[in-house]
Amino acid sequence: CLLLLLHVGRHCLRAHLNPQLCVKNAVPLGTTAKEEMERFWKKNTASNRPVSPHLTIYNWSLPMVMSICHRGTGMAMAGAVSLFGLSSLLLPWNFESYLEFVKSLSLGPALIYTAKFALVFPLTYHAGNGIRHLMWDLGKGLAIPQVYQSGVAVLVLSVLSSVVLAAM
Incomplete structure (x- = not known):
């Protein structure tokens, strides 16, 4: 009975959730922290976001x-x-x-x-x-x-x- 309930629940979730929604924000497997930081800075540079001020500007x-x-x-x-x-x-x-x-x-x-x-x-x-x-x-x-x-x-x-x- 429990297995049947789990199977029906999974099936209902799969039908209602878009597959793209599940993987859109996931970090790709096999990436390193360095690669993620490079991706982060490329994205910020491309969007022209300002960098937070530091003590050196005061x-x-x-x-x-x-x-x-x-x-x-x-x-x-x-x-x-x-x-x-x-x-x-x-x-x-x-x-x-x-x-x-x-x-x-x-x-x-x-x-x-x-x-x-x-x-x-x-x-x-x-x-x-x-x-x-x-x-x-x-x-x-x-x-x-x-x-x-x-x-x-x-x-x-x-x-x-x-x-x-x-x-x-």
Whole structure:
């Protein structure tokens, strides 16, 4: 009974479906991905479809660069804190021993100051830009001139506060 039902069902489907409909969208057997991509690009070139824009067509602006740097400093600081915590668990000496080791290297004051600035700048920049983003969340400073003004203010304040903190 079940076999008869299957046979009748197949026969009814074959009678109602056009054979061309079944194979029209099928990928030919034996083609490779490379051949399919070549066929795809030939079809798109022939139809003059526009290609999606990529980062290379955009003019870089201050807000765009600051957004990228904000994410970068956040990831860098998260990685640094994680590595510092992991190293404090795994390395044999305590923090004071490593600080004495750095002092024993007799590095010049210019190098020490530069290293301190490089350590503190991501923190001040990320904090300042984070406050800027919080102001945007409140709906303040979203006009384009204000976005640029607040961006310059964040950069200037970040550099100045980093200079002061590195001098300590």
